[in-house]
Amino acid sequence: MDHAMTAISPDSSVLDVQRLRSLRRTKAVAAGLLVLCLAVLILVRPLEAIHPAYGFVAAFAEAALVGGLADWYAIVALFRRPLGLPIPHTAIISRNQARIGDSLGDFIARHFLAAEPVAAKLREVDFARLVSEWLSDPKRSDDLARFILKMLPQAMSSIEGSGLRPFLARRVVDQLQTVEMAPLAAGLLSAFTQDRRHQRILDELVAALRQLLGNPETLNAVRDKIRDELPTLFNLFRADAYVLRKLVGSMSSLLEEIGKDEDHPVRREFDRFIAGFITRLRESPEYAERLDKLKADLLARTEIRDLADGIWQSLKAFIEQETRSAESLIQAPLRNLLIEVGRNLQDDPQMRADVNRGVASVIETFVENHKGAIALFVADQVKSWEVGQLIAMIELNVGKDLQYIRFNGTLIGGCAGLALHALELALKVG
Structure with a gap:
C-alpha cells in the first residue's frame, strides 16, 4: 500500500498530487537502482577470473547494493516497521508521536513566539499604513460603515440582554454623584x-x-x-x-x-x-x-431614569430604522469619518508611530500571555492526528528528499567498495 496516498483527499491541492507523483517516481528509480546493482553483481561475479576489472565492477555493485539497502532500512524504520517485522527502534515517528507533539509545541513557544523575535517582526510591519490605505479607499470605508450599521442593532440587543445597560447606567449615576x-x-x-x-x-x-x-x-x-x-x-x-x-x-x-x-x-x-x-x-x-x-x-x-431609558429606546429604534433604510443618514457621515481617519494617518507621522507602537504592544502582550496555550494547542493537535495520516503527510512533504539519501548511500557504498577492493589487491601484491 502506498502510505502517502492517505494524505491525498478529493480536496487536496494540485501541489500535493504533484508531490505524490514525484515521490512515486523517485521511489521507483531508487528501487530500480538496487535491482540494477544486484543484476550487475550476479552477472559480473563469475567473470572476476577472466579479468581483474570485473572484480572492481563486482566490488562496486556489491557495496552499492549494501549501502542502498542500509539506507532503505533507515528511511523505512523512520516511518514504519521494515517488512512488518517487530525490530526494535523502528517506526520511530508513530511510537514517539506524543513526545514529538510536546517537543514541537515547546520549540514553537520558545523560538518562534519568543519576545525578541516577535517584537522584531512586529516592528517591521507598518500597521498604520495598512489601515490608512484600506480606509482611504471610499469603497472599503463604505462597506465598513455599512457593516458597522448592521452590527449596531445586534450589539445593542446584546447589551440589553446581558444586563450591561443597567450596570452602565448605575455606573454613570455613581460617577455623577461624585462630581462637585x-x-x-x-x-x-x-x-x-x-x-x-x-x-x-x-x-x-x-x-x-x-x-x-x-x-x-x-x-x-x-x-x-x-x-x-x-x-x-x-x-x-x-x-x-x-x-x-x-x-x-x-x-x-x-x-x-x-x-x-x-x-x-x-x-x-x-x-x-x-x-x-x-x-x-x-x-x-x-x-x-x-x-x-x-x-x-x-x-x-424617576423622571431622569425614565428619560435615560427613553433616550436608549429612541436611539435603538433610530439605528434599526437606519439599517433598514436604503438612504441612511448615518452611513455617509460614518464613511466620510473613516476616510478622514485614513487620510489623517497618512499625513501624520506621529500618529502613525503611536498606532504602530500601540498595535505592536497589544500583539506582543497577547502572544506572551498565550504562547503557553499555543504550544499546548500545537502539541494536542499533533497527538490527535491519526498515525497513518501523520506519517503520510510527513512522507509526502519530505519523502522525495529522503529517497535521495538512498541514491547517495548507493553511490557512496559503491565507491567505498571500490576503495576496499583496491586496498585488498594492494595488500595481496605487497
Whole structure:
C-alpha cells in the first residue's frame, strides 16, 4: 500500500498530487537502482577470473547494493516497521508521536513566539499604513460603515440582554454623584466668559426688551398700571400717556446706548456681576451645598431614569430604522469619518508611530500571555492526528528528499567498495 496516498483527499491541492507523483517516481528509480546493482553483481561475479576489472565492477555493485539497502532500512524504520517485522527502534515517528507533539509545541513557544523575535517582526510591519490605505479607499470605508450599521442593532440587543445597560447606567449615576457641581459650574462659566462671550446674553436681553417696548399689548398693560398708580386728578389730564411716553423713550434710548457701546457702564456692571458669581461658585460652601443638593434631587427622580431609558429606546429604534433604510443618514457621515481617519494617518507621522507602537504592544502582550496555550494547542493537535495520516503527510512533504539519501548511500557504498577492493589487491601484491 502506498502510505502517502492517505494524505491525498478529493480536496487536496494540485501541489500535493504533484508531490505524490514525484515521490512515486523517485521511489521507483531508487528501487530500480538496487535491482540494477544486484543484476550487475550476479552477472559480473563469475567473470572476476577472466579479468581483474570485473572484480572492481563486482566490488562496486556489491557495496552499492549494501549501502542502498542500509539506507532503505533507515528511511523505512523512520516511518514504519521494515517488512512488518517487530525490530526494535523502528517506526520511530508513530511510537514517539506524543513526545514529538510536546517537543514541537515547546520549540514553537520558545523560538518562534519568543519576545525578541516577535517584537522584531512586529516592528517591521507598518500597521498604520495598512489601515490608512484600506480606509482611504471610499469603497472599503463604505462597506465598513455599512457593516458597522448592521452590527449596531445586534450589539445593542446584546447589551440589553446581558444586563450591561443597567450596570452602565448605575455606573454613570455613581460617577455623577461624585462630581462637585460648584467647581464644575464655575469652570464652565469661566470658559464661557472668555473673549466676553457672555455679553452676547446681554445683547439678546437688550434686543428682547426693545422688542417688548414696541409691543402694543405690553404698552397698554404698562399704561394701565401707571393709571392705577396716579391720582385721579392726573388721569383727567391724561398724565398716564405722558408718563408712558417718557418711560418708553428713556428705556429705548438706554437700550440703544447699551447695544452700541461695548464699554457701557451697564456692560461693565454685568461683567462684575458674572465675575462675582463665578467667585462665589468657587469659594462659597453655601453655593456648593445648594448645587450638590440640586444634583442629588435630580438624580433621585424617576423622571431622569425614565428619560435615560427613553433616550436608549429612541436611539435603538433610530439605528434599526437606519439599517433598514436604503438612504441612511448615518452611513455617509460614518464613511466620510473613516476616510478622514485614513487620510489623517497618512499625513501624520506621529500618529502613525503611536498606532504602530500601540498595535505592536497589544500583539506582543497577547502572544506572551498565550504562547503557553499555543504550544499546548500545537502539541494536542499533533497527538490527535491519526498515525497513518501523520506519517503520510510527513512522507509526502519530505519523502522525495529522503529517497535521495538512498541514491547517495548507493553511490557512496559503491565507491567505498571500490576503495576496499583496491586496498585488498594492494595488500595481496605487497
